[in-house]
Amino acid sequence: VQLVESGGGSVPVGGSLRLSCTISGYTHNVGVMAWFRQAPGKEREGVAGIDSDSITTVYADSVKGRFTISKDNAKDTLYLQMDSQKPEDTAMYFCAAARLVYSRNLLLANEYKHSGQGTQGTVS
Numbered sequence: 001v002q003l004v005e006s007g008g009g010s011v012p013v014g015g016s017l018r019l020s021c022t023i024s025g026y027t028h029n030v031g032v033m034a035w036f037r038q039a040p041g042k043e044r045e046g047v048a049g050i051d052s053d054s055i056t057t058v059y060a061d062s063v064k065g066r067f068t069i070s071k072d073n074a075k076d077t078l079y080l081q082m083d084s085q086k087p088e089d090t091a092m093y094f095c096a097a098a099r100l101v102y103s104r105n106l107l108l109a110n111e112y113k114h115s116g117q118g119t120q121g122t123v124s
Contacts, residue, residue, distance in 0.1 A: 001025045001114040003095050008119030015085050017121055021078040021095030030097045030114075034106055035069060035080045037091035037121075046107025047093070048080060058106045062088070085123045092118040 007019040023030055031052035038044040048069035049058045057069050068081040078095050096112035103111055 001029055001097055003114055003116035005095050005116045005119040008121045010122040011085055013123060016083045019080040019093055023076040027076055029099050031099045032101045033078050033097045036094045036096055036109055039091040044109050049106025087123050090122050092120050094118045
């Protein structure tokens with residue numbers, strides 16, 4: 001499974017970005033997907049996850065009501081719509097994929113076998 005993120009950039013406080021993650025390879029191994037982010041000097045944190053039904057979603061408290069995760073199965077693409085952005089949203093954003101998440105915690109990084117190279121989002 002290969003994951004490639006795009007859509008990062010620089011926005012002002014309160015602005016919006018839409019990240020995309022294209023999925024290729026053995027896509028039948030992709031069930032659960034998520035977005036993670038990592039700021040300099042900080043640990044990687046789960047931002048949003050979407051279950052294999054492409055309907056059930058979960059969000060970190062820090063982004064609830066501002067970010068929306070979605071998946072277009074026909075296009076094999078995962079999205080993260082980020083609105084009302086804050087300076088603390090500045091980070092490298094990674095998408096991740098797994099066939100199953102055994103802990104049922106969709107925001108646990110160790111559950112994901114596949115991850116992309118990341119795309120930078122900067123809010124200033």
